[in-house]
Amino acid sequence: MKRAKILIIDDDPVFTGLLLAVLGDDHQVFTANSGDGGIDIIDTQTPDLILLDISMPHVNGYEVLKHLKADPSKADIAVIVISSLVGTPDKDFALKLGADDYMTKPVLPAVLQNKVEMFLQR
Structure with missing residues (x-):
């Protein structure tokens, strides 16, 4: 079975390491510690799923979403935002820009695994 490509975009190395530990055995995981990265x-890699933080310096998650959704060849890539921003306006704005789901930090590994599998199976 082909391993799905998952891209984690988050500037927190501890959180990125946690996501790698949760998902790395079952999927091909790429990481970037900045929005532009x-x-x-x-x-270059065209991931199957993106796990995206919003609060990052320089290029934030909202800008990444805008870039992704502006490219018709990549607009269908599923995006789960995982952010420390807990306000409804932040969630609403991310969903308006095209995010498929919005989770707040901290995340429970089992919940994250279930959501990832759900989006990869669509």
Whole structure:
């Protein structure tokens, strides 16, 4: 069975390490610690799913979403935002820009695994 390509874009190395530990055995996982680094990987690797933080310096998650959804060849890539921003306006804005789901930190590994599998099976 082909391993799905998952891209984690988050500037927190501890959180990225946690996600790698949860997902790395079952999937091919790429990481970027910045929005612009994530855009570079999106443009070269075409992931099946993106786990995206919003609060990052320089290029934030909203800008990554705008870039992704502006490219018709990549607009269908599923995006789960995982952010420390807990306000409804933040969630609403991310969903309006095209995010498929919005989770707040901290995340429970089992919940994350279930959501990842759900989006990969669509």
